[in-house]
Amino acid sequence: MDKIALVVGASGITGSNLAIKLIADGWDTYGLARNPNREINNLKPVAADLLDLDGLKLSLAEIKPTHVYITTWMRNDTEAENIRVNSLMVRNLLDALSVRQSVVHVALVTGLKHYLGPFEAYAKDGFLPETPLREEHPRLDIENFYYAQEDEVYAAAARDGFTWSIHRPHTVIGQAVGNAMNLGTTLAVYASICKATGRKFRWPGSAAQWNGLSDVTDAGVLAEHLIWASTTDEAKNEAFNVVNGDVFRWSRLWKRLAAYFQIESLGFEGTICPLEQEMKDDAEVWRKIAVEHELKETNLSRLASAWHTDLDLGRPIEVMTDMSKSRKKGFLVFQDTEDAFYKLFDTLRRSHLIP
Numbered sequence: 001m002d003k004i005a006l007v008v009g010a011s012g013i014t015g016s017n018l019a020i021k022l023i024a025d026g027w028d029t030y031g032l033a034r035n036p037n038r039e040i041n042n043l044k045p046v047a048a049d050l051l052d053l054d055g056l057k058l059s060l061a062e063i064k065p066t067h068v069y070i071t072t073w074m075r076n077d078t079e080a081e082n083i084r085v086n087s088l089m090v091r092n093l094l095d096a097l098s099v100r101q102s103v104v105h106v107a108l109v110t111g112l113k114h115y116l117g118p119f120e121a122y123a124k125d126g127f128l129p130e131t132p133l134r135e136e137h138p139r140l141d142i143e144n145f146y147y148a149q150e151d152e153v154y155a156a157a158a159r160d161g162f163t164w165s166i167h168r169p170h171t172v173i174g175q176a177v178g179n180a181m182n183l184g185t186t187l188a189v190y191a192s193i194c195k196a197t198g199r200k201f202r203w204p205g206s207a208a209q210w211n212g213l214s215d216v217t218d219a220g221v222l223a224e225h226l227i228w229a230s231t232t233d234e235a236k237n238e239a240f241n242v243v244n245g246d247v248f249r250w251s252r253l254w255k256r257l258a259a260y261f262q263i264e265s266l267g268f269e270g271t272i273c274p275l276e277q278e279m280k281d282d283a284e285v286w287r288k289i290a291v292e293h294e295l296k297e298t299n300l301s302r303l304a305s306a307w308h309t310d311l312d313l314g315r316p317i318e319v320m321t322d323m324s325k326s327r328k329k330g331f332l333v334f335q336d337t338e339d340a341f342y343k344l345f346d347t348l349r350r351s352h353l354i355p
Helices: 013-024 053-059 079-098 145-160 183-197 207-211 219-231 250-260 283-292 306-313 324-328 337-350
Strands: 004-008 028-033 044-047 067-070 105-109 163-169 238-242
Touching: 004 013, 013 028, 013 219, 053 079, 067 079, 067 219, 079 145, 105 145, 105 219, 145 163, 163 219, 183 250, 183 283, 183 306, 183 337, 207 250, 219 238, 238 324, 250 337
Parallel strands: 004 028, 004 067, 028 044, 067 105, 105 163, 163 238
Antiparallel strands: none
């Protein structure tokens, strides 16, 4: 059977890295987005709005994907609106594809908010799970758009007969511009601003995150995991955590990241110092840095997502993720996290996104 992939959200961190990997592995690969990624060689762009069912049907009319990878979402002001919009996006997509009956597997990327709660109640008392986080942890008794997205996949799978997989990464580390959740690039931009202005690289988060154990997910590992689960019989119709496979403490890594940029770091000093506040007046500073170094992106908000970095680093508990389920089923890919950050920073420099 020919493998024809439809990557939904191919302009984001997860989608773009997945598309590159699929193409390298010989897949016929389409990338769907409102503003399609046209920089990846051999990726076939599909311009479509997931909220416009009629337009979506037209855009997908001549495409018969065997494997669908849903890597996108849309942020809204409330969780109720997140649920309405993001479930509708998944429903419209799978309804539009149902006509052709070509799909054999759908992979949905969500994340650790499955366990930690949605933005409105993120990692708050009453919603704190036991760590390491495990897939069998029951759903929280609270509204969560990840649950709504999953339910849309389950319903369409029952109707159309395809298999599915759910992928729950921790913070994804990889290159993308205009991404709503981009901790790695946010820290690279913040460090570059610190270097240009002589400011210290100040830890913005909590004591629990500074001192506790954590993990993250390299975009390359996530891409491998998506392909593995969608093509491995033992992994189908399952939900999986996916992280690099190591753990670290920010109290060590923060100093190492500062050393990469040759700047002075400042650790936890007794109170949270949100990065969103630290960077609130840096738009013009970044524009000047970008002009001076002839960088591709002068708009700070297109690169940095301080609000999301604050959510991650401000959590009141250490957060690490159990990977036993994937390991037992044969997924053995590993990525050293410190190397993942350096690899990202090197890539951002080569791409002329940081000085």
